Amino acid sequence: MSTEIPVPPAPTAGKPAPAGVHPSAYLAVEQSPEFGKLRRALRSFVFPMTAAFFLWYALYVIMSAYARGFMGTKIVGNINVALVFGLLQFVSMFLIAWLYSRYASQKLDPLAGRLRKRVESGGKAL
Amino acid sequence: MTNARALTIVLFLIFVLITLGITIWASRQTRNATDFYAGGRSFSGFQNGMAIGGDYMSAASFLGIAGLIALYGYDGFLYSIGFLVAWLVALLLVAELLRNSGKYTMADVLAFRLSQRPVRTAAAVSTITVSIFYLLAQMVGAGALVSLLLGIKEGQTFLGMSPDTAKVATIIMVGALMIVYVVIGGMKGTTYVQIVKAFLLMCGAVLMTVLVLSAFKFNLSTLLGTAAEKSGKGVAFLEPGLRYGKEVPGNVTQTFYNKVDLFSLGIALVLGTAGLPHILIRFYTVPNAKAARKSVLWAIGLIGVFYLMTLALGFGAAALVGGKAIKAQDTAGNVAAPLLAQTLGKRYLGGSTGGAILLAVIAAVAFATILAVVAGLTLASSSSLSHDFYANVIKRGQTSERQEVVVARVAAFCIGAVAIVLAIFAQKLNVAFLVALAFAVAASGNLPAVLYSLFWKRFTTAGATAAIYGGLLSAVLLVFFSPVVSGSETAMFPKHDWHWFPLTNPGIISIPIGFLCGWLGTVLSRERADEEKYAELEVRSLTGAGAH
Numbered sequence: 001m002s003t004e005i006p007v008p009p010a011p012t013a014g015k016p017a018p019a020g021v022h023p024s025a026y027l028a029v030e031q032s033p034e035f036g037k038l039r040r041a042l043r044s045f046v047f048p049m050t051a052a053f054f055l056w057y058a059l060y061v062i063m064s065a066y067a068r069g070f071m072g073t074k075i076v077g078n079i080n081v082a083l084v085f086g087l088l089q090f091v092s093m094f095l096i097a098w099l100y101s102r103y104a105s106q107k108l109d110p111l112a113g114r115l116r117k118r119v120e121s122g123g124k125a126l
Numbered sequence: 127m128t129n130a131r132a133l134t135i136v137l138f139l140i141f142v143l144i145t146l147g148i149t150i151w152a153s154r155q156t157r158n159a160t161d162f163y164a165g166g167r168s169f170s171g172f173q174n175g176m177a178i179g180g181d182y183m184s185a186a187s188f189l190g191i192a193g194l195i196a197l198y199g200y201d202g203f204l205y206s207i208g209f210l211v212a213w214l215v216a217l218l219l220v221a222e223l224l225r226n227s228g229k230y231t232m233a234d235v236l237a238f239r240l241s242q243r244p245v246r247t248a249a250a251v252s253t254i255t256v257s258i259f260y261l262l263a264q265m266v267g268a269g270a271l272v273s274l275l276l277g278i279k280e281g282q283t284f285l286g287m288s289p290d291t292a293k294v295a296t297i298i299m300v301g302a303l304m305i306v307y308v309v310i311g312g313m314k315g316t317t318y319v320q321i322v323k324a325f326l327l328m329c330g331a332v333l334m335t336v337l338v339l340s341a342f343k344f345n346l347s348t349l350l351g352t353a354a355e356k357s358g359k360g361v362a363f364l365e366p367g368l369r370y371g372k373e374v375p376g377n378v379t380q381t382f383y384n385k386v387d388l389f390s391l392g393i394a395l396v397l398g399t400a401g402l403p404h405i406l407i408r409f410y411t412v413p414n415a416k417a418a419r420k421s422v423l424w425a426i427g428l429i430g431v432f433y434l435m436t437l438a439l440g441f442g443a444a445a446l447v448g449g450k451a452i453k454a455q456d457t458a459g460n461v462a463a464p465l466l467a468q469t470l471g472k473r474y475l476g477g478s479t480g481g482a483i484l485l486a487v488i489a490a491v492a493f494a495t496i497l498a499v500v501a502g503l504t505l506a507s508s509s510s511l512s513h514d515f516y517a518n519v520i521k522r523g524q525t526s527e528r529q530e531v532v533v534a535r536v537a538a539f540c541i542g543a544v545a546i547v548l549a550i551f552a553q554k555l556n557v558a559f560l561v562a563l564a565f566a567v568a569a570s571g572n573l574p575a576v577l578y579s580l581f582w583k584r585f586t587t588a589g590a591t592a593a594i595y596g597g598l599l600s601a602v603l604l605v606f607f608s609p610v611v612s613g614s615e616t617a618m619f620p621k622h623d624w625h626w627f628p629l630t631n632p633g634i635i636s637i638p639i640g641f642l643c644g645w646l647g648t649v650l651s652r653e654r655a656d657e658e659k660y661a662e663l664e665v666r667s668l669t670g671a672g673a674h
Contacts, residue, residue: 030661061392064366077347119671
């Protein structure tokens with residue numbers, strides 16, 4: 001297996017695999033279509049979402065550096081574009097967090113739960 | 127000593143004693159390693175969210191950002207946004223996956239499918255480095271705060287000591303208190319203190335925000351206008367550019383560097399959170415991954431609301447206290463929020479007694495904030511030294527839990543001492559700024575390794591150690607050769623100049639270096655990734671099977 005020094009279970013990352021699960025059973029689960037579905041469901045949400053909020057944030061930072069005139073434009077009284085833009089970052093933040101929470105509990109948790117039971121029941125019923 | 131000052135100090139001490147009491151009570155319930163490192167995994171999503179929020183709403187947020195906004199206007203807000211948005215990285219990519227794949231620390235996950243000893247060593251080094259940066263920021267904040275309370279000012283002696291000596295003494299005192307917290311309480315103690323303190327901090331901030339807004343008849347525009355006027359900078363106070371990305375007429379290079387510095391800071395802020403060891407270990411204090419997700423969601427809510435309030439507090443301080451008064455007490459602006467409390471107390475509670483009371487309460491809460499964060503940081507790094515390095519690397523797993531805990535306590539002592547010494551040199555720097563350096567180091571050293579480990583099948587041990595050491599070294603060296611350490615008035619060694627790196631935050635260079643090193647280390651090594659182990663990690667991290 002790996003090149004690590006044999007260590008007793010306690011300090012390493014995992015307690016001994018659930019009884020009856022041979023390490024190669026994890027491989028089997030990983031390669032199963034159901035797990036592929038879970039992995040895709042996770043990655044197809046978090047990767048694009050991360051890229052999107054990153055770009056939106058980068059836009060904010062770059063405009064703070066280079067588009068000062070625009071950022072200083074007043075909207076209502078002393079409230080200018082910069083402030084509104086900043087507050088929009090807050091709003092988008094809360095929105096994305098809420099969207100993820102919904103997506104995870106509706107799409108990811110049920111799948112993950114089924115797969116977990118499958119692994120912990122000894123990798124049977126594959 | 128005036129009555130007002132005495133009152134402040136007494137209230138302050140009562141507070142500290144209460145939190146110490148909580149810590150001792152918690153220590154009675156700390157029976158084993160899981161209790162010490164992970165609080166027995168007994169905290170609910172909400173409680174943990176409060177604790178994480180409390181950890182995050184440290185001196186940097188409350189004192190540092192309010193100070194930056196009070197002195198420089200809009201540019202301080204960038205910190206708020208960066209610090210908050212960073213949580214999306216933690217929520218989407220890190221929190222749950224980490225909880226499912228590890229036991230106590232970030233290194234557990236890294237070492238899951240890689241060679242134990244080199245990776246755990248690297249992780250311990252990185253954790254301690256980041257923690258020391260973060261720690262010294264907190265100590266600087268504490269020093270500034272206590273100096274304010276005790277009335278230590280330039281040009282006056284205090285109890286026969288010069289102000290500089292007195293400030294050093296306060297820093298040492300804070301350090302000693304912190305050591306007591308960690309050595310006695312462990313994770314349970316620090317978590318309970320965090321929760322209580324987070325609650326009080328929110329209440330204090332809400333109170334001050336309401337008072338500030340009512341001073342301007344709840345008209346945000348008037349508040350901003352008054353702040354801009356009093357600052358003497360007019361409308362530019364409300365726009366980006368007074369502190370960061372400054373345009374230097376006739377000096378295109380410096381202007382360019384300033385703009386890049388702004389971007390560098392922004393990147394460090396948004397990527398740092400998910401690499402902070404003392405935040406990552408808080409994902410393990412809950413029973414399962416779903417609770418970890420809940421804690422992050424709660425934390426985001428709390429932190430978001432809190433940062434909105436720092437906007438009011440910062441501009442409020444600019445409008446009601448004034449940049450000049452703030453700078454007179456502390457050039458880096460770290461005391462803006464307490465001074466605002468004092469002013470509001472005078473105005474709404476009655477005279478200088480009112481001012482003293484509100485100052486005491488807010489200062490006590492801020493101080494408890496700092497102590498709790500310092501305890502959390504020391505805990506994370508002492509856990510790393512003890513669990514990752516001592517137990518796994520030196521003793522190769524042949525330790526008892528009791529031994530591990532003892533080593534953790536000794537480590538806490540030593541790390542605290544180092545941070546105290548460094549804080550003495552860093553006194554003239556703003557706390558939020560210092561924390562942003564810690565963020566840069568975390569984002570460069572830890573984040574690449576964590577992300578690669580979770581998502582890249584081919585990642586190897588060589589890649590992990592390269593990522594950690596490469597990122598870490600580049601970040602620390604660039605800081606060392608930047609104007610932060612030498613070559614400017616506020617530098618740690620102002621009388622010397624060996625700087626050649628023009629930016630004050632290394633993020634934009636060191637973070638890509640971290641990722642690059644991780645990639646290079648992997649593709650150039652002949653070690654082949656263990657497919658079965660990666661499969662196990664992936665299945666466990668996504669489904670929660672076999673989680674502790």
